[in-house]
Amino acid sequence: ExxxxxxxxxxxxxxxxxxxxxxxxxxxxxxxxxxxxxxxxxxxxxxxxxxxxxxxxxxxxxxxxxxxxxxxxxxxxxxxxxxxxxxxxxxxxxxxxxxxxxxxxxxxxxxxxxxxYDLPSINPKNMKAILEPDFRWHRCDIKSISLLGNIMTNESAMESGADEAALVRDGMISEGSHTNIFFVKDGTVITHPANEHILDGISRQIVLKLCKEMNIPTLEKPVPQTEIQNMDEAFFTGTTTQVASIAVLGEHTFYDNDNVGKTTKRLQEAFAKLRTTDTSQ
Ligand code: PLP
Known part of the structure; x- marks a missing residue:
């Protein structure tokens, strides 16, 4: 090596x-x-x-x-x-x-x-995520190698048999332990704004751009934990996660099977299609 x-x-x-x-x-x-x-x-x-x-x-x-x-x-x-x-x-x-x-x-x-590293063109997993307090610092926009908050919350997810931890700061969902999180409500794609409380993921930026191209309305605003149950779909994004459907988030079950929401699926397919061209420049 x-x-x-x-x-x-x-x-x-x-x-x-x-x-x-x-x-x-x-x-x-x-x-x-x-x-x-x-x-x-x-x-x-x-x-x-x-x-x-x-x-x-x-x-x-x-x-x-x-x-x-x-x-x-x-x-x-x-x-x-x-x-x-x-x-x-x-x-x-x-x-x-x-x-x-x-x-x-x-x-x-x-x-x-x-x-x-092999990455299937669409993440086949329907993820289960727990909610954890976001006790990280206030400069999560910096991709610091100090990842204690991220690894501790991720470990809590692993210990509970979940795939990821979604973090909650002041009652609002910020991001995952190593992913960004999106919601879909009445056809609008909602994600936390790119400020000092999240890392502005490249995959996050790609998904927002895809939404614009596909005429899917977007809203960059934090979603309160109490609103999760009113959301239609949710998904995580990340370089190795790509676009991953969320089946269970905290107490709320979106799907108790392998079902993937309509908008999530469209975005997964559009994301996968980007691999067929050279995006390196
Ligand atoms: N948020 C956090 C905290 C991360 O660690 C990562 C990736 O490592 C992401 C979001 C997703 O970023 P990207 O899409 O650039 O991989």
Whole structure:
């Protein structure tokens, strides 16, 4: 298994990072996940642009062109050229004596790897999700490698035999532990606005764009937990989740079988169709 680390492609066993790396000490870094499908890296530019925006937001000086340039050689070294795979990238604020204030002049630590990954064109799962308090910080728009809130709420879902946790902040559904959440009510697609309480998913943006193209009305506003029972459909979105129908959310059952709502199904099909073209630029 090969990894890209600070400019070199080496085997995973040889990839070593200092214990003084701020990613290790503080979770001081940004990550990104994208997939390569039949026609190239799915929305590569959108993912790399978001990574750059996030690094700018936290003041790490690094240009994602380095990552873009390294993708082809990494995929080649990993024997994944033109193959379905998942690409993980992480950039931290680098190695420095442990001190909260940003170090001056420490080069960013850049790590990336690719793994074989098969993604069916439509997520076959009808998901069951629990509701969990959203106790994360107030900058969920930053794709921080510090994911304690996300992993703890996800683990609660796993322990209850559910597939995902939908998070509730001040009575409002914000997003999933690693997904965005959408509702459908009377034909309108509703999702939380892209503010500091959610990560603005690339898949979320794609679904909103598809809705516009398909003349499906959209509303970007938070849905109160108490309104779940009045919604007609719900689904999660994410790079590896794609568009996943929700069968059960908290106390409310949308479907007790494999049924998928009409609008969810249309969006799943439209999303799957995007794979038939090159979306990387
Ligand atoms: N929300 C959170 C908290 C996430 O961690 C993710 C993906 O990792 C998403 C939403 C979905 O984002 P994307 O569609 O870009 O994968």
């Amino acid at each position: 090969k990894v890209f680390l600070n400019g070199k492609i080496i085997s995973a066993e040889d990839a070593k990072i200092s214990v003084f790396d701020r990613g290790f000490l503080f979770g001081d870094g940004i990550y990104e996940v994208m997939v390569q499908l039949e026609n190239g890296i799915f929305y590569k530019k959108a993912h790399l642009d978001r990574l750059q925006d996030n690094l700018n937001k936290i003041g790490v000086s690094f240009h994602v062109k380095t990552i873009d340039d390294a993708l082809e050689p990494l995929l080649k070294a990993s024997d994944l050229t033109d193959k379905s795979c998942l690409i993980y990238m992480q950039v931290t604020r680098g190695v420095a004596p442990r001190k909260h204030s940003f170090p001056k002049g420490a080069p960013a630590t850049v790590m990336m790897y690719a793994l074989p």
